[in-house]
Amino acid sequence: MFVRRLLAILLFLCLLSISSLALAENGDRLTGDELLYNGDFSVYAESASLPAGWELRAYQNDTESVYAYLDTLEDDSRSIVLTNLVPNDARVVQEVELLPNTVYRLFAEIRTSDVDHGTGATLSIDNYPIDGTYCYSENLFGSDAWRSVSLYFRTADEQTRVVVALRLGGYGTTAIGTAEFRNVSLYACVATDAAIVDLATENGTVSNLSRAVDTKNADKTASDPLILAVAATLLLGVAFAWVYHNAFRFSSYFEETVGKPQLALMIILLGAFVARAVLSVLFYGHPTDISCFMAWGDMLVERGADSFYTAGVFTDYPPGYMYICGAISALCKFLGIPYGSDAMALLFKMPSTFADLATAYLLYHLAKRQNLGERGALLLAGIYAFTPTLMFVSGGWGQIDSVLALLIALTILLLQKDKRILAGAIYGLAILMKPQALMFGPILAVAFVLDIIDGREQWKRKLLETTLAVAAALAVLFVLSLPFKGAQGWDWLIHKYADTAGSYHYVSIEAFNFGSLLGWNWKTADKLIAGIPYHTFGMGMIILSVLFSSVLYFFGRKRSRGALFLASGLAVLLIFTFGHYMHERYMLPALLMILLAYLYYGDRRLLAVFGGLSATSLLNATCAYYVVDHQAARGEVYDAITFVGSLATVVLAVYLAFVSVQILALNRMPQPLRAEDPPQKRASRRVSILPKLQTDNRLHFTKRDVLSVLGIVLIYGVVSLTNLGSTSAPQTYWYSDRAGESMTVRFDAQERVSAYSVFGNINNDGTLLLTTPGGHE
Template structure:
């Protein structure tokens, strides 16, 4: 036993050291490369000035693009809508199509994803189906060491990969523009012609990033600074899931849960490679779901409100709060939730509202929700299967428009989620209800982007922790595969200048798999809720003492 503990400790230390050395090596190379490129640019400009006779151009003049790059504009004014701080036009808002970099690592990323899912399949059969985990005796000290190792290695690898792969250049350029604008004049961020379509919450984060990124020593790392909040959110979500797994499952399974989320390719590609903020949004959603499951209604309402003010997709999860209030049937709880939610929204919105119309936030949401009037926006879902990617959702399909079909499916999904929630009548079905909502809306609603299924990965893990049904593990793996494939495929195509995914084999297979996963999920949740309902009836009939 002592020898095994010694091996575990040595292995853990070596893994952390190797990750740290890799991270430091990448950081050092990036700094050296940045300095070399700056020197080359300065020399080239000097040679050009010598040839043109303009050798006395002052530093920081109009031609000094090096000084201008990555800097916060000194005047603090916003750029015209559709332009970057440099004055050059942008091709897209975050989530829109544009150019990106990092395609040189495509083979490695796909190979890693395949290896991860094969390892996950092996772990499922060894530790879960055969229940080998119960036979393994992991001391509390070794468990803590393994958890520290997982989080340290996962964090350091994210920093290294985040620097190596620039990500989606268009999205990151927009985030950089917003960060610098917020850092210059925070309260006026939404004034004038600023092109931001994000609600206020994440602007607070970008304000901090903009301030830190303006420091000369950290300026070359602006890209990874933009990814840093999502990287921290990955770690936060993994920590929350692992703690819940230890509480409701076992210490051994909590390690597997942490490893599954930290090293999940679907999580990696979204935050660390692409540079998107869905991880930050997911952490807020998961926190709200957990608080609601743990019967902390007031605190959960704060996070649900924050989720809506982070991304409009937060509206998808609001029905869960409504279901809980209907279940409680108390006027006091309803008033309390409304007051807390209104106070949270006011605190987040007010700092931006000094020079704006009182309804500016409503107009922002209306504008954002109407930005992409298409049946599918590269989302591999039901409408993609119909060949309606980037088809106007006002177009007719079976006598009515795609938009109306999408609305009908949203209503049906909400009713199905409510049925499972009401039938389950317990905290165990709160995550499952959220999973039904996000997956159902993504797969059967219009105007969905490739990344919008992302929260389903964490929610499926959370549903398994509470319901303890092995079939939900398969759902988590399935949604991880489809989320990764959809996100990476679109990013890979964008690298090649293709902004619209054509109907082809891989997208069709992933779309069909998403539909199959949703059907399988409904079947599983129906059976679990039926079992819960039957158990409750038996308790009422025979008494809890006989069943215990």
């Protein structure tokens, strides 16, 4: 009896091992049940284009851009065919519930046809809309037979669902061509020799089935640019602190005269433009933002405005900036500039660049009207024009926060000049450009109402003009958005703003603020703080920030025109610091408001706050820009930077609140500092025996001297610049579709090659290896 039981147990263990071996493919040990529904596409309806349980999503989701359908193969198995007719990010997806902190293997067979650009055809986890995570398998390009592809990933500690994607393209890496997918499966994986993407720390990674490398070394390498960003920020911060301590804090420093101020201003503006152009060459742009702007502009030119928001394309911007995107795209087509090229990216950065220059010019003229002096006016213009954060965001990133800041400043200036109707129209345009303009809405409303109360005998006229200002703002919103309405309901724009505001349900989205200080960057806004959800706490803090700033404006409004600039800058900074749903750039308009407040008050503490916020925002923007495409950099280093940056932002926000109370409510400002007179030098005991002659510092060039100098410069320039560099570039290209391919270059006759150049066009951290028949590498 015992022997029979032992044999039965052994037989059961054998059967169990056989079933386990069946799941162990390529050294993988899989466990559990199949987690995908209808992974073999056997369940489908004749009337549906895709099998049951699967749906199509795409960046440009219309029939002229993408299509997907179920196909029957020769062996009667079925595949999904996905085709991008234009550069696109298309994916056929299914949402699956999983266990947190668990390794899974996503498998499929993929066949490609004329796939090019971006990340090509991949398997992907597309959780970006859910929790900000995503990753890709190895990238397939060109035309190839069926290939087995696997993606290994580990879920985060709180991750309980993922979106499995059969993908052609990626975020900011659009692709074109056709990809087919079959035999898709998803299992929990107990063990594997392949590299595993950790979604908690390696978001955005491309897995290539290579054996895992030393994680610590990889994280260290990925974090190097973050350390460089910290070093650059510290260097610039120390430089500003030194200049502030030795020059800017002294009011007399701004009062000195400058020769040829107009020429100096032109040099400042030209230098700022060149700096942003250089940054545009160094940085293509934020992969998501700049790609969205280009795609929206191209779509507007090709298809018009009426179906823009109903074509199934991701569009989270209101219609205002779409006019600019469309105009730039039309210009690119007219000039023959290729879509997605560096030249096109440069043009899309021009609106924010010109907005920065226009704002610097505005600061110069306002400073002159405040009798700040030519030097003071030039310094304020230069400080803003060369603020590193603004240069990077406009020239490197490609965002339009500078456009919003300029429009808000114009709104306040027009209100102060008693041009309420035009101020309302400009504010309406600001709302139509970026929804973040609504952050200024409450404090501007308070300013309009108090202006009516202060009008006394003219209160009726001001009430009428304020009503007309509101009507002007609504008219701008209605008229400019009307071409985009199409078949949507009358309230479509209201829903658009509401959907945009709630599209990122997180405590913080890369922002250095109070939420990130708590370690809740990219964490759901439902997390509890003091027993209440953070989104409720954040809304309460937003209301308190507006009320606090409004009360301060009430007390300080009659003493200076700078009151509204200071109150609005404080309100936006407090909302950014203690509110929810905040992105890293939402506080940038506050920089301009604080600098304008300094222009009117001359309180050196405001200039110190401006310098501090410039440093924290620069570090915030550069780190956020980097980690979006280098998710392996997330970890201890990034968390430490986020903590320190968030702490600095909170301290600066509280300090600005303190300074604002003293200026607006208590009318207390420190006395202007005067630079100490330089020490008198001891008089020399030497007595000159030569007669004193009148001299000056002019060169006294004659016409002959001027012509001689110009001639020398011209001859030297021609000699020096002749044959300097080359303007030619390769025009014939060869692309490799797989590893191990080679190419041969043949000449019609025997030629002596003195030198050759290889343009590797390496991306995605690839490697180009050149070898000779002799074995040299």
